[in-house]
Amino acid sequence: MTLVAFWTFAAVAIASAVLCITRRSPVASALWLVNTLFSLAAIYVLLDAPFIAAIQVLVYAGAIMVLFLFVIMLLNLGRTAPGDIKGPWGRAVAVAAGLVLVFELVALWLAAPPGELELPAGTVAGTVAARGAVQAVARPLFQGYLVPFEVTSVLLLAAIVGAVVLAKRRL
Amino acid sequence: MLLLDLDRGWGLLRAMAPETLLTLWALALLLDAAWHHRDSGAQRRAGWLALAGLALSAAATVWLWASGAAPAGLSTTIALDRFRYAVDLIVLVAAALAVLLSVEYLDREQLRIPEYHALLLLATVGMMLLAGGEDLFVLFLGLELMSVSVYVLAGLDRRSPASAEAALKYFLLGAFASAFLLYGIALLYGATGSTKLQIIARQIGPLGLLTHPMLLAGLALLLIGFGFKIAAVPFHMWTPDVYDGAPTPVTGFMATAVKAAAFAALIRVLLEAFSDVHALWGPVIWWLAAVTMVVGNLVALAQRSVKRMLAYSSIAHAGYLLTALVADSMAGAAAFLFYLLFYTLMTMGAFAILALKGRGGERDVMVDDLAGLGEAHPWLALAMAVCMLSLLGFPGTAGFIGKWYVLVAATGAGYPGLAAILVVTSVISAGYYLPVVMAMYMKPQAHERAHAGVLVPRIAGATLAVMVAALLVFGVWPNRVLDAARAGSHAFIPRAMTAAVTPLPPAGAP
Structure with missing residues (x-):
């Protein structure tokens, strides 16, 4: 049961994080980020940390996201903006950075902390x-x-x- | 001998008296600024108040030093050792010099920023935490407190686009570096289960972490983060632009106190937590030191603007200080403290003179603009000449003695190659320090009134005189400072056992 809950929330968190950085509209990105933060809160509950989960919802998903949306509105970023990654060079660098992260994740996975x-x-x-x-x-x-x-x-x-x-x- | 129980409020409060007093003083200054900020007299008074706060904090530091305070048990939050006190005092002196030099500068440049001195004090608190933090958390927060305050100080002059650019550049790269540092701390925590330096040191051996990938990655990221803060090549890109654009007294503060504090934290982390894995980080620091010395000195040769030249000179000096660190010994720590004090005095002096010479835009003071200064302002030129010769490491000045002990520490620990690079690059550095002296004394003034705008106000002049006198006096009579530096290095006796502990030769040997 716990495992099912973990994988569900983990999948939702990762999918929302990907959507957060791929959406063109800043408002949509911010809303997907809220989704990610909620899923993380659920994972904290699974880690026996209900207090941290509550704080996560109150502070991150609540207060900080409201601040984000305010800033987006104040700066009038409602329109879609051009992407940050431009040209073949930008793409190559982005892919390389992503691969480094994947490699690091695998290395750290294999090198689990001492028992x-x-x-x-x-x-x-x-x-x-x-x-x-x-x-x-x-x-x-x-x-x-x-x-x-x-x-x-x-x-x-x-x-x-x-x-x-x-x-x-x-x- | 005063035993302080750091787990109890009273003991902790006494152990952190210098930081606490300075923080409270900064808060009081902020309150004062809220009411009195209309006239320039208030700003002057705030300067004197800030100076009093720094003196109070220094007194608390000296009290801790004199009382021989020691922690009951492991000190896992803040160190109670002489290395901390020595670096604290150096940082406090640098901050006091910055205050003294900015009192008239702020007036002259019409910079009315009532919070200036409070921010300076808060930055100093951050530096003192960096000097004494025994926990990677405390170190990180100290670093951020220092950096956030200095970002703002760099961007004080809001009429100048260069100042804004400097602040933004410093902020972005500083945030980038902080991310590296934080990630490194997270990985080290993952590998060792603690952020406390002394516990990390104890975990590495028994847990068999000597080549654990998580430890390696964490240490590497930590070195990158600190590399940015101390402006070691190849993490130095931001330095010239930021130093160039910031108001000159702030630049002096950044080049001395900020660098000193970041260096002190790096030394404490490496010598206290990772002394056992010296084989891992020793070669890295070796190469960082070598590349920093070579690149810093070579690029400085090409600079025409005095401020940019001094920026590259400060990069080169980061290389010399790293050389002291490679030794991983008490001698290295002592040489570091010793050199740091003199570096602070001479760099502050050079920037102070630059602030006096440049009016409203010292960005553009070229080496040739100093032509004939020896004739027009003999004392100012003399002060500049002493600072330049001391930075060069000319015998008879404090810079020479400082470099001498760095060399002794490096060769004593078995790094003759690095010592040779230090000597060669020091000779190269004559190629940019001496033209300043030559321009002042051997070239005629560009026109009659070339230096007419240079006024030496009383406070800045007196401060400068004291600094130059100190450089000359310590150049021939370094014993007292040397003893203090050696006492400061005793913080690292028990753990710095991997390298041969080479005591410094008796004072006054050279």
Whole structure:
């Protein structure tokens, strides 16, 4: 049952991702991206990470996609635009880049991480059951990874200030 | 000896006091800018406030150093070692110099940007995290914090298309490089199950990862990402245009502090996490260093604009610093710290003089435009001459001592070929440093009023004088700095065992 669900959502995710980059209209691309993000959320559920799945739907499929659509509307990109890959050279480079990615995927598949690093089956589910989904995420976030967490907020602040400095018309 | 428990809030707070104080100070500066930003006096005051913040952070760093703080257990977030403190202090000095040089520059160029100093401080926080991060997460976030702030600083002058081009180019290539770095980190996590440097170091041997493809690919991507940030050939394409277009004090900041921090992070990652696999990355860094020295110096020969010449010169110096890194030894780390300080002083000095000479468009200061400066402004010309000779590595200046120790570290670790390339390319570099000196002293002024526009304001002049004096004093009396650099390199004793640990010869030997 889990396997069937996984392959279904994986197929949907990949098909929507392909459609996302092949559609000419930016709005259609954005909507296919929503589909991909939803499928990924479903796969997170299968990985015993319901909290991440909920965040994925709220933040990525929700907030960020709304932002995307807003930008598309503001920039008036509703019309179809010419493709990014032009000429035989562009195509050759695109194919080569794709082949490199495929090769890398295969190489990484064959070179699975060492067995010592793999958690025994059910560990994540056990943690979630014992402590609840939110706490399972919150504990490492606010203890082991406290510094990266706080630095992220400073980074976002710097980005906001920078964007305002560059975009403000009158200083 | 002060034991700090990094898993508890209070211990962590004390261990990160320099960064925390500087962040809070930057936030206060932002608040100040929100209320007082109408007049130029406010901008000046913000500059002095920023300087105070940098001094406060430096004091906290010195306190940590003096108290001999050590982590209770593994330090998996931030390092408590002297390498971090030494690089922190160098970065803070570079930031302070940038502030001092920009106070009058911003006035003169009519750049009213109240957030300038806050962004500079935030960039410095990012650099300090790069210098001390023990976790690839922290390193990456530090790198991004630094980069995002510097992208904006590069594009400050919105009336100048060159500045906008520089910011955009830097942003796009920087984002590209960050993607490489992040992918590399992801693969390393996949291979070793951790992003903490010390745990990665412990995992590599027992898990038999020495030639694991995931580790190899991750390390390669990591090197590419850092290669962009330190502007090593072949990842240097962005450097000349970006350095050329950015406001000159910012260029000085980029050429020194940004490079220093990225280098420090690279050294920490390689020597701490991957010292066991030196055989993997050693040859790569060898070739990077060799190609960077040769290409940087040869292309610099062809430059007519002083700013572009200095950009290529900074690429060449990245090659010299990489040479210190190849050694994978304490001597290499010490030589690196030692050279870094002097490189910061001389490069900042050269860009400072360029900012004084060029008015409203120092993009176009050609080498020939400096003709006769020795007559019109003898002190300014002297300062420029000292910076040029020091960059060249002329005996009697700090640059010579710095290069000397890089050479000692490289030959001591068994890399005579690289040392030979360093010497040969240094001789080549005379071909572009000396024409500047010749133009200033041996050519007549183009016309009577050629240098009439050059005014040396008080703060910038005093700063420049201190920098030049430091270059000359350290050139003949480097012992104190050398001791500090050696203390800084002790961070890498336990792990840098693969290479022969060659101690530096006693100070003052050359």
